[in-house]
Amino acid sequence: TEGGDQSGEEPGGMSRAWGRGPFLRQERSPVSQVEWPQERHITAGFMVRRVLAAGLLFSLLLGSSVLLVYIFRSCGPRPCRTPECHDLQARYLASGNTSVAPCTDFFSFACGDAKGTKSSFQALAEENKRRLREILEKPGSRHLGTGEDKAFQFYSSCVDTGAIEAEGAAPLRQVIEELGGWRISGNWTSLDFNRTLSLLMSQYGYFPFFRAYLRPHPTLPHTPVIQIDQPEFDLPLKQEQEQKIYAQIVREYLAYLSRLGALLGGDPDKVQQHAFLSISITSQLFQFLRPLEQQQAQEKLFQLVTIDQLQEMAPAIDWLSCLQATFTPMSLRPSQLLVVHDLEYLKNMSQLVEEQLLKYRDFLQSHMILGLVGTLSPALDSKFQEARRSLIQKLRELTQRPPMPTSPRWMKCVEETGTFFEPTLTALFIHEAFSPKTQSAAMELFTAIKDTLITRLRRVPWMDEKTRKEAQDRVTQLQVKMGGPEWALKPSLAREEYNDIQLGPSYLQSFLSCVRSLRARIVQNFLQSFPQHRWQVSTWGVSAYYSISDHVVVFPAGLLQPPFFHPGYPRAVNFGAAGSIMAHELLHIFSQLLLPGGCPACDTHALQGALLCLKRHYQSIPLPGGLSFNGSWTLLENAADIGGLAIALQAYSRRLLGYYGETILPNLDLSPLQLFFRSYAQVMCREPSTWEPQDPHSPPMLRVHGPLSNTQAFARHFHCPRGALMNPSKRCQLW
Structure with missing residues (x-):
């Protein structure tokens, strides 16, 4: 604006100056070397005009630059203020x-x-778990009498540490009595080994000698198949481990098992003896494992065998009765095909069990119960949890691994509730966090x-x-699954009944009831006709993956968050x-x-x-x-x-x-x-x-x-x- 005012005054002045004489209409001789006084006036006026023209051009350029700045500011990146x-x-x-x-x-x-x-x-x-916590602790949001209500009740009982501490070890002692007891703390009824093993697998979700689970068959039509794998060991053993480190690991684990026995009222001498034999069994089982590289070299990573064939090769386990109890309502036959991860391990494991049954049947019982107590520690009082936490930290130190971060109680309870009531929490999380x-x-x-x-x-x-x-x-041709499974979008699933879950009177009993319900649901889902992809992560999880068998890529809602x-x-x-x-x-x-x-x-x-x-x-x-x-x-x-x-x-x-x-x-x-x-x-x-x-x-x-x-x-x-x-x-x- 300032430049425009100046240019408006100059042309008027120029016009009046040039109007005083007739010099614009005269011609100059091109060879004339004489400088007339009037010509100097014309030259000065000409220079003024050039200066003013330049000023006008500058004004136009300045105005254009202002306009360009305005345009660039309008179209360029703007700060996000949300x-x-x-x-x-x-x-x-x-x-x-x-x-x-x-x-x-x-x-x-x-x-x-x-x-x-x-x-x-x-x-x-962790942020996603906080959102689930807000959902579970939101007052008045549950629908009474529904599965949603049961999920809220379970979470509430999990975070009620006062009630759990008051119960102490009593609920766990009841479980041990149901399994026949053990010599560590008094009475022991020598039940049939396979009956105890069947109860541990089907009623408590614990597999002391091997793991068995359902998975889709790797080839079409992906019918469900039982896979038998090696067990998960508490001890972080390695095939070639230094003797000094191995001895330290054994000492720490022996102290842990002794502490468990003491918390359950066991005689210290008996506890020490049974704990040592339990470690010996675990160590021998570990020695039976073959390195993955060896299995790959022998092209025997997985083998298909029938239950009958496995019974002949590993006779100590009553495979048909144990698997039938675990995977009810599947109807299993001796000719049922199984996928076996390491057949040589199962043969050696069976031989070890037979030897233990002949010489140390009561020690074998103690080995199974001590392992069960370890897996149930999240549902027990703080003494058992602290014993488990201390063991894990010391073993990580010995194996030069970083310390395990300590999670608050509410986070563990969110995880457990999510495991047992996944359909309910899936629907609630989608509604809350994935519009x-x-x-x-x-x-x-x-x-x-x-x-x-x-x-x-x-x-x-x-x-x-x-x-x-x-x-x-x-x-x-790729399919993409985003957010949550299709069934998660149905509001009715948030109120699923879970009729088989009985909550109380102790948190441990609620926990075990949920374990059984979850196992039954997994089996039932596999038996149903299910043409769509089965999600391998929870909706609030943060792991994307590509499924080769279904040619599906999955991005859960939990990943697509701030x-x-x-x-x-x-x-x-x-x-x-x-x-x-x-x-x-x-x-x-x-x-x-x-x-x-x-x-x-x-x-x-x-x-x-x-x-x-x-x-x-x-x-x-x-x-x-x-x-x-x-x-x-x-x-x-x-x-x-x-x-x-x-x-x-x-x-x-x-x-x-x-x-x-x-x-x-x-x-x-x-x-x-x-x-x-x-x-x-x-x-x-x-x-x-x-x-x-x-x-x-x-x-x-x-x-x-x-x-x-x-x-x-x-x-x-x-x-x-x-x-x-x-x-x-x-x-x-x-x-």
């Missing part, structure tokens, strides 16, 4: 360390020093990721045309966090192709070169002191990490071209693409010491630095100099 964005911004500010150069150590830049930091997935899982708007936004994100993968497959250098077409068809996803977040956050997770799971469709011989028609040389490049890329990235990893063991997950980030970035970049109005988080000083990379890294934040070598994923720092340093766009948007950790001279292209 409560969800405010919470996310606070989370990012609290977790990161902006004093660290992002090109040198982006893990620290995004995650801070990560000491004491829970895994981002673990933190989200139709959230589901629609999540499905839109998944569609963008899937479409980008289909496009990207056209340029995978090592695929032949036939494999490429088959791969694209596989992605097109800070990974929210409809009100900037798109950069949703694509960087949830989008990269979605792409990661989609790439597991093709994991088989990356294995040796998995794609005979592909360009093997190009594929192996890309995989070798990937291994070297990860090996070149420094790790904190004391950490090492097996690049071959983590290869498939590394490939999915790198490919998942690339696909999510391409999908986000395409979305930026088609949509205006992108937002950013205020006070972070990050552009949309920088925010995308920060959100990806935030998913991987985790204290490095919590990573364990058997994890198929790389250590958390590598899960951040590996994919991001392999992405040229990261170095460009963070202005990383050539040769910096996050801008290496060579990158790998697999997907």
